[in-house]
Amino acid sequence: xxxxxxxxxxxxxxxxxxxxxxxxxxxxxxxxxxxxxxxxxxxxxxxxxxxxxxxxxxxxxxxxxxxxxxxxxxxxxxxxxxxxxxxxxxxxxxxxxxxxxxxxxxxxxxxxxxxxxxxxxxxxxxxxxxxxxxxxxxxxxxxxxxxxxxxxxxxxxxxxxxxxxxxxxxxxxxxxxxxxxxxxxxxxxxxxxxxxxxxxxxxxxxxxxxxxxxxxxxxxxxxxxxxxxxxxxxxxxxxxxxxxxxxxxxxxxxxxxxxxxxxxxxxxxxxxxxxxxxxxxxxxxxxxxxxxxxxxxxxxxxxxxxxxxxxxxxxxxxx
Numbered sequence: 001x002x003x004x005x006x007x008x009x010x011x012x013x014x015x016x017x018x019x020x021x022x023x024x025x026x027x028x029x030x031x032x033x034x035x036x037x038x039x040x041x042x043x044x045x046x047x048x049x050x051x052x053x054x055x056x057x058x059x060x061x062x063x064x065x066x067x068x069x070x071x072x073x074x075x076x077x078x079x080x081x082x083x084x085x086x087x088x089x090x091x092x093x094x095x096x097x098x099x100x101x102x103x104x105x106x107x108x109x110x111x112x113x114x115x116x117x118x119x120x121x122x123x124x125x126x127x128x129x130x131x132x133x134x135x136x137x138x139x140x141x142x143x144x145x146x147x148x149x150x151x152x153x154x155x156x157x158x159x160x161x162x163x164x165x166x167x168x169x170x171x172x173x174x175x176x177x178x179x180x181x182x183x184x185x186x187x188x189x190x191x192x193x194x195x196x197x198x199x200x201x202x203x204x205x206x207x208x209x210x211x212x213x214x215x216x217x218x219x220x221x222x223x224x225x226x227x228x229x230x231x232x233x234x235x236x237x238x239x240x241x242x243x244x245x246x247x248x249x250x251x252x253x254x255x256x257x258x259x260x261x262x263x264x265x266x267x268x269x270x271x272x273x274x275x276x277x278x279x280x281x282x283x284x285x286x287x288x289x290x291x292x293x294x295x296x297x298x299x300x301x302x303x304x305x306x307x308x309x310x311x312x313x314x315x316x317x318x319x
Contacts, residue, residue, distance in 0.1 A: 040310035072113035091301035099132035121149040133247040171295035
């Protein structure tokens with residue numbers, strides 16, 4: 001789901017470093033601004049005498065709308081994503097070409113508030129369009145609704161997190177409840193045990209290992225090392241999914257999926273005033289385009305294309 005999968009508001013640990021498309025921004029991390037460009041050269045489409053290339057641009061912005069006191073804030077959110085699929089491939093078994101451009105445009109707000117008893121709660125609402133022809137019809141509109149609450153545990157060190165997330169462009173387009181215990185046995189370890197799941201381990205001040213998982217297949221693993229000169233080097237593994245509504249689909253519930261798995265290596269450098277520049281090289285495999293009522297329903301029109309490399313550059317501001 002563009003800009004949302006793999007990121008549930010709450011106490012779950014998030015990876016603040018920018019990554020490949022689908023990560024970062026006001027929803028995928030704690031940065032109020034991120035801008036990403038991504039490019040992957042064409043590779044051969046299986047069973048077709050053509051190839052398929054990808055490039056993507058993303059912009060995520062979060063900005064304060066209202067802050068009555070130091071305990072709560074209302075934040076505005078703008079998410080923009082454009083994915084270009086070049087090469088002239090056809091949806092398998094049809095005469096329909098793969099859409100050459102896919103868009104995700106979303107606007108919304110998020111509110112969080114701290115309470116005297118130690119609780120923290122909030123919610124988020126986004127609306128927009130995720131389609132090859134954005135805002136062309138009401139059935140192509142999408143929205144995201146999330147609510148969450150964090151309750152301190154009895155030991156006052158850990159906490160409980162409950163959440164509810166719904167979006168018609170999620171892998172499963174149904175309300176997804178979450179319940180997790182956030183365990184902090186030491187400054188080196190933080191784990192969200194439950195749904196969503198996350199684990200962050202910092203064996204030293206300069207080294208970190210992080211895992212995040214949100215059902216059903218939103219998974220990311222990262223190892224990072226900060227050097228003495230201010231550079232951070234990292235390696236990633238990610239299961240990547242984006243979901244759209246094609247404007248000319250026959251079945252209203254049918255969704256168009258862009259899926260792959262990817263490993264990457266990259267480097268990040270803080271520039272100044274909270275801005276950081278991140279560049280990475282990726283290897284992508286198990287690459288597919290397909291349609292279905294949900295991610296695990298009977299898939300149709302499956303397009304498989306060869307593994308390939310990609311490049312990503314990201315500018316992020318963390319205040």
